[in-house]
Amino acid sequence: MPSYYGYAGRILRINLTNNEVKVQHTEKWLITEFLGGRGFNSRRIYDEIPKEVGPLSPQNKLIFSTGPLVGTAFPLGARFNVSAKSPQTGILGDSNAGGHFAAEMKFAGYDQIIIEGKSRKPAYVFIADQEVQIMDAEHLVRKDIYETTEMIKKDLGDKTFQIAAVGPAAENGVLYAGIFANLTRTAARTGMGTVMASKNLKAVALKGTRSIKIADPRRFQKMVEEIEEETYTHPQYWPRRTMGTTRILMLADKLGFLPTRHFTSATFEHAAEVSGEKLAREYNVKNRACFSCIVPCSRIYVIREGEYAGLLGEGPEYEPLSSFTARVGNSNLSLALKAVDLTNKLGLDAITTAECIAWAMELYEKKELTKKDTDGLELNWGNGEAILTLVEKIAYREGFGDLLADGVKRAAEKIGKGKEIALHVKGLEIIQADPRGLKGYGLGYAVASRGGDHLRSEPFIELSDDPEKGVEMFGVPEATFRLAYKGKGKLVRYFENWCAIIDSLEVCKNLAGNMELLPLKRAAEITEAVTGFHFTEEKIFEIGERIVNLERAYLVREGIRRRDDYLPARFLKEPLPNGNSKGAVFEIEPMLDEYYAERGWDERGIPKEATLEKLGLVDVAEQLSKSVRLL
Amino acid sequence: MKRIIADVGRCSGCRLCEMVCSFSKEDAFAPSTSMITVIKEDKFGLDLPIVCWHCNPCNVIENCPQEALERNKEGRILVKEEKCVGCKECLEACVIGAIKLHPEKNIPQICDQCGGRPLCVQKCPTKALRYIETEEQEPRxxxxxxxxxxxxxxxxx
Structure with missing residues (x-):
């Protein structure tokens, strides 16, 4: 086994069909061309999951990866990606989570864990350094995330195991079930929990005693000290420590892109009542952090009065909070906390769950659905009891919940209603930021390799509305105006590449990206200091570009074309009715043209042969050209 | 004597203390070689670093069958590596469970307070760790x- 700096150096392959366990070494070319994490996973999926493999078939593979900076004193590296073919979108499934699982995976000695096949009986995987066992999980069937985690710790007689588990939603085949580590650290998007449960796998429990070495400790320490100093004096430090990402809610309301009542409004009159500020003031009791992170932006809340008094939980972040308040028209903060707690416990993607509920509510309000369709539930905006009931019904696929359990795209197709207002891209429900008020984000949703999501690009710089930034970064002043179209292709290309690097180093996007603590140059330098492999700003940017192109090639192989890079009709046709982005619609075609040109893709959205070759993806170009003509 | 004291209300459970401790002793990052350990109860969002209090008297010194532990003039408990046989009696004897065995050397790891300037205290992001004079001879x-x-x-x- 070659010994590396930074990397654990091993890849673990577990076949649940025949209980075979293999350890391979982490190959050097994988490191220098794909860095880690998401890059490792996307390459693995491209190589090992062909078109004919169904997402819920035993041939699909569930792949966990972490990155070279994780499990060190680097202050913002604690994350892992979990990927597979997605049952929700049929294309690249991929989700990312923080907490303490990723670091423990490194200490156990693994950069990547590949799970193949399907267990005959309910099982969980036990990993302690070189010891790998497939354990019986009969007693854990249908247990929720919290129960499962606690029961495994009890069975093993050791509370220090890190556990990533699926809940009843996944076992019941809800297409958007997630994988949950540390109870509430969710890799929730694109149905990775559903894939895991389809393999009869309830959890992965791991722990390790191995160590991570650093190639250039002095340089590493010096850089960490610089980052620490910048972090502690950063203007976002205290707002993040107080509110985490929930600080966005009031800002989104003020700027007019807070999706309210299923995107029929861009401001919420009750925003202050459900804000991060209110949560911090009236509910929070302490802070928590991911592994080795110096910004403890996660918060523990306690509900002190009312119907849900006594509920204690971690989080929520902006997405689930905003999803279960503004999106569904609910002004009761305690109820939103209860709803998020329920999605965590049952193992659901909160964004998709809330979109399904909000979609149904809009149809109900328009009288296109009636109580007869909804099992008697009155789905008026903000009906809290109905929201909680529906979350449970979805998780257990009961009655009307069964329709919603396949996601909003399939639900609309099934009942032949609400197709125009089914807010998804490529089958993945879009997040809580209205693209009409944020053009770069909108383009990001349209082209993201995992469907309607912002975390593939997150071009936060457009919120600056600062033309000088646009000129400096892209030579186009409009690129950094949130309501302008020009230059967004450049903007999104740049931020997509950066995000691919962030996801592959498995560092935190909030700190690395939004707080700008890990610009490209520093990303290259710290990776070099940790791993000893030579990286430059240009080289690391090219890795980001390579990952995005490889993912696109995978999507093209699965049949994705320009027609799939769209936004739902609502955003293209209906001007925003109110707020500070009033009147805005979304015009996608010119932005797509610019983006494809920037990327070196043709008008169909297919990477050109020369583009792939330039990135060293010659094998990919060759293979792809067998099914589609490359220009 | 001066002791490392942890504040449960402030600790974010990040375990950076474990990282800096292990690195300062072993030039590699590993919780298994850290002398401080954060115990966590995710269910309640609770975190608390556990580290040798250097109790006086110390249950571990008294229960070591090899008499492999002693107290130095600063009051800190030390392991005499040559005497230790790795029997693990100390793991049970410590009232707060602050001791773990080094995964390779198989000897107990007991906090040496970095000789009087504990790095974990310096680096704690939330100032949950303090190094202060206290006459409390036993930890909570x-x-x-x-x-x-x-x-x-x-x-x-």
Whole structure:
């Protein structure tokens, strides 16, 4: 086994069909061309999951990866990606989570864990350094995330195991079930929990005693000290420590892109009542952090009065909070906390769950659905009891919940209603930021390799509305105006590449990206200091570009074309009715043209042969050209 | 004597203390070689670093069959590596469970307070660790601390 700096150096392959366990070494070319994490996973999926493999078939593979900076004193590296073919979108499934699982995976000695096949009986995987066992999980069937985690710790007689588990939603085949580590650290998007449960796998429990070495400790320490100093004096430090990402809610309301009542409004009159500020003031009791992170932006809340008094939980972040308040028209903060707690416990993607509920509510309000369709539930905006009931019904696929359990795209197709207002891209429900008020984000949703999501690009710089930034970064002043179209292709290309690097180093996007603590140059330098492999700003940017192109090639192989890079009709046709982005619609075609040109893709959205070759993806170009003509 | 004291209300559970400790002793990052350990109860969002209190008297010194532990003139407990046989008696004897065995050397790891300038205290991001003079000869039990915290939050558990 070659010994590396930074990397654990091993890849673990577990076949649940025949209980075979293999350890391979982490190959050097994988490191220098794909860095880690998401890059490792996307390459693995491209190589090992062909078109004919169904997402819920035993041939699909569930792949966990972490990155070279994780499990060190680097202050913002604690994350892992979990990927597979997605049952929700049929294309690249991929989700990312923080907490303490990723670091423990490194200490156990693994950069990547590949799970193949399907267990005959309910099982969980036990990993302690070189010891790998497939354990019986009969007693854990249908247990929720919290129960499962606690029961495994009890069975093993050791509370220090890190556990990533699926809940009843996944076992019941809800297409958007997630994988949950540390109870509430969710890799929730694109149905990775559903894939895991389809393999009869309830959890992965791991722990390790191995160590991570650093190639250039002095340089590493010096850089960490610089980052620490910048972090502690950063203007976002205290707002993040107080509110985490929930600080966005009031800002989104003020700027007019807070999706309210299923995107029929861009401001919420009750925003202050459900804000991060209110949560911090009236509910929070302490802070928590991911592994080795110096910004403890996660918060523990306690509900002190009312119907849900006594509920204690971690989080929520902006997405689930905003999803279960503004999106569904609910002004009761305690109820939103209860709803998020329920999605965590049952193992659901909160964004998709809330979109399904909000979609149904809009149809109900328009009288296109009636109580007869909804099992008697009155789905008026903000009906809290109905929201909680529906979350449970979805998780257990009961009655009307069964329709919603396949996601909003399939639900609309099934009942032949609400197709125009089914807010998804490529089958993945879009997040809580209205693209009409944020053009770069909108383009990001349209082209993201995992469907309607912002975390593939997150071009936060457009919120600056600062033309000088646009000129400096892209030579186009409009690129950094949130309501302008020009230059967004450049903007999104740049931020997509950066995000691919962030996801592959498995560092935190909030700190690395939004707080700008890990610009490209520093990303290259710290990776070099940790791993000893030579990286430059240009080289690391090219890795980001390579990952995005490889993912696109995978999507093209699965049949994705320009027609799939769209936004739902609502955003293209209906001007925003109110707020500070009033009147805005979304015009996608010119932005797509610019983006494809920037990327070196043709008008169909297919990477050109020369583009792939330039990135060293010659094998990919060759293979792809067998099914589609490359220009 | 001066002791490392942890504040349960401030600790974010990040375990950076474990990272800096292991690196300063071994030039590699590993919780398994750290002399400080954060215990965590995710269910209640509770975190608390556990580290040798250098109790006086010390149950571990008294129970070591090999007499492999001694107290130095600063009051810190030290392991005499040549005497230790890795029998693990000390793991049970420590009242707060602050001791673990080094995974390779198989000897107990007991905090040496970095000789008087503990790095974990310097680096703690939330100032949950302090290094201060206290005459309390015994530490508070971790689960007692957790229970009290929950009571303060109005949670019955």
């Amino acid at each position: 039990l971790p689960y007692q601390v957790f229970k009290e915290t929950l009571r303060r939050w109005g949670i019955s558990a």
